[in-house]
Amino acid sequence: MYDFEYHKPKSLDDAAATLSQHEDFKLLAGGMSLLPALKLRLARYSGLVDLGALGQLRGIRREGDEIVIGAMTPHAEVADSAAVARAIPALAALAGGIGDPLVRNRGTLGGSIANADPAADYPAGVLGLGATVVTTRRTIAADKFFIGMFETVLEPREIITEVRFPIVEAAAYSKFRQPASRFALVGVFVARTRGGVRVAVTGAAPSVFRFKEAEEALTKQFDSTALDAITIAAAGLNSDIHASAEYRAHCVMVMTKRAVAKAANVPSPCNERGRVRQGATMSVNINTPSPGSSAGERGSTYR
Amino acid sequence: MPTVSMTVNGKRVSAEVEGRTLLVELLREHLGLTGTHVGCDTTQCGCCTVHLNGTGVKSCTVLAASCEGATITTIEGLATEGKLHPMQEAFREHHALQCGFCTPGMIMSAVDIVRRKGNDLDERTIREQLEGNICRCTGYHNIVIAIQSGAAAMKQSRPSGAPPG
Numbered sequence: 001m002y003d004f005e006y007h008k009p010k011s012l013d014d015a016a017a018t019l020s021q022h023e024d025f026k027l028l029a030g031g032m033s034l035l036p037a038l039k040l041r042l043a044r045y046s047g048l049v050d051l052g053a054l055g056q057l058r059g060i061r062r063e064g065d066e067i068v069i070g071a072m073t074p075h076a077e078v079a080d081s082a083a084v085a086r087a088i089p090a091l092a093a094l095a096g097g098i099g100d101p102l103v104r105n106r107g108t109l110g111g112s113i114a115n116a117d118p119a120a121d122y123p124a125g126v127l128g129l130g131a132t133v134v135t136t137r138r139t140i141a142a143d144k145f146f147i148g149m150f151e152t153v154l155e156p157r158e159i160i161t162e163v164r165f166p167i168v169e170a171a172a173y174s175k176f177r178q179p180a181s182r183f184a185l186v187g188v189f190v191a192r193t194r195g196g197v198r199v200a201v202t203g204a205a206p207s208v209f210r211f212k213e214a215e216e217a218l219t220k221q222f223d224s225t226a227l228d229a230i231t232i233a234a235a236g237l238n239s240d241i242h243a244s245a246e247y248r249a250h251c252v253m254v255m256t257k258r259a260v261a262k263a264a265n266v267p268s269p270c271n272e273r274g275r276v277r278q279g280a281t282m283s284v285n286i287n288t289p290s291p292g293s294s295a296g297e298r299g300s301t302y303r
Numbered sequence: 304m305p306t307v308s309m310t311v312n313g314k315r316v317s318a319e320v321e322g323r324t325l326l327v328e329l330l331r332e333h334l335g336l337t338g339t340h341v342g343c344d345t346t347q348c349g350c351c352t353v354h355l356n357g358t359g360v361k362s363c364t365v366l367a368a369s370c371e372g373a374t375i376t377t378i379e380g381l382a383t384e385g386k387l388h389p390m391q392e393a394f395r396e397h398h399a400l401q402c403g404f405c406t407p408g409m410i411m412s413a414v415d416i417v418r419r420k421g422n423d424l425d426e427r428t429i430r431e432q433l434e435g436n437i438c439r440c441t442g443y444h445n446i447v448i449a450i451q452s453g454a455a456a457m458k459q460s461r462p463s464g465a466p467p468g
Contacts, residue, residue: 006305006322006368028366035364036346038323048322052369076358080419100435101419102349102412105358106365180347182434 001038005047011054012159016136018049019157025049027159029072029111032103057110057161062087065167071110071160079104090171090263094125094189097175099182110160113145116152116207118238119183123208125165125173128189128200132164139164149206168193170222172262174255175203178242185243186251190259192222199256204237204248214256222264224257309373311336312380320367327351327362329370330377338378338407342437349436352408352415353377359415361435378407381414389460390414393453394446401440412436413450414457422458424451 007025009015019025025047028034037043051057057072060081067087069078078084079096098104098112098121112122113133126133126142133140136159145152154160168191175187184203188211191198197218199211217226232252234245243251261267308317311334318333330336330353342350344363351363354376381388387395390413400406416424416432424432429447438446 001323003321003323006366008368008371028369031364031366031369032346035366039344048366050366050369076419100349101415101432102352102359102361102435103346105415106360 001035002041002044004038004045006050007047008050008053012056012136012161015049015051015054015159016157018047019159022047023156027051027114029114030074030107031111032099032107033111033115033117051110051159060084063164067091067165067167068162069109069165070162072108075099075104075107075109075112076101078109087167088129088165088171090173090189090191091125091129091165094121094173094175097121097173097177097182109163113163114152114154114160116146116148116150117183118149118206118208119178119181119185119187119203121173121175121184121187121202124184124187124189124200124202126163127208127210128173128191128198129165129168129171130191130193130198131166133160134162134164135160143210146208151207166193170263170265172259174259174262176251176255186248186255188252188255188259190218190256190263192218192263197222199259201252201256204252206238211252211256218260222260223266224260224264227253227257227260305368307368307371309370309375311375312377318367322366322368324367325363326353326355326360326365326367326370326375329367330362330375336377336379340404340407342404342408347435347437348405348408349412350405350408352411352436354411354415357418359412359418376411378411381410388414389456390417390450390453393449393456397445397449397452399442399445399449401438401442405436405438405440409433409436409438409446413453416450417454417457422454424454426451
């Protein structure tokens, strides 16, 4: 890791001022992605501005029909939060499936979505729930926030302060995780809202995206059979050593169906082991996972 | 170079570090606390696990400068008055190590599991919660047994169930 200047501002104003004085400074949240990138010299900054002293950016509260989570709140706090579990259990489960427990103790919501890793979990939750990202300058709808691989609309001196998640009728996150990295090979967040169904897909493409065809079908009929006639094109999806674009396209459908089944609290046509059993008789009760049934999938919940 | 001050295993320490100095480098190279190991150096193996303000973290991915004012517990700080911590004792009793390289991180992570999940742990919970720690001898079997036993022993030795650090 190349050396850098280290700053730990005591206030948001100080942090913003330090950033505005130095074009090449980067914000440090939990550091679970940034520090490894610096160590591998995949990134280099002349200074880091550590947000760790800004306690006001950490915390979870319910405000009316929203769960509001501070940008510096670690994943473990979201995963273990009774307020989140009551209001949006799918979000608590998503947070509880990120990385490993030691990473969840340190990594933060704000850091995750600012980094916008194409295989990260939180972007699917933020986009799937139609959350609002609040920054030092403005509020940004999730639909406008993620624009590409590791790319958001955040401006260089803009700092995320909190994310406001609307409480929806039902939601679930289904993730086929890459077992070594625990990132999503494909992860699908499904939310049934008063305005219709939202489906957000992470891990499959250069950026998290909404799966509009599935949304339309599920808005008409919130049942995984509504997806039987739908496929997603492999063109444009990620292809790498772990999975081809075709495999990911297949996984998107499987994970979407599983998420719908979980959100609707019915058995899935796609079993928990990763094989699709289209038209098959249900033989797996997803509410009583057997030991090891979570091997291919983390962060699931039932509602 | 910034100076950082923190409490490590109950002692106040100060050191001059670079911005890029990692917590594990501070512990091992500045303070001589070589019980905390560096395995993968990429946030995966958990050999470098320590407690930062009571919470388990991978010290290869924490900046030393970020720990200004913090309380750190390393494997050297678990034993009290010459007596092994119940989790250390359980690892000894159940021979929960082969080469021993991952052991400090396993024990620090195990104590963190008890903090988060309580003293009554089943095998599945332990295995899931141990995902951030890798034993390349693949000796998980006895590690899981030791953690189950150590967690229960921690309850007996500390009625509140509160782990140290």
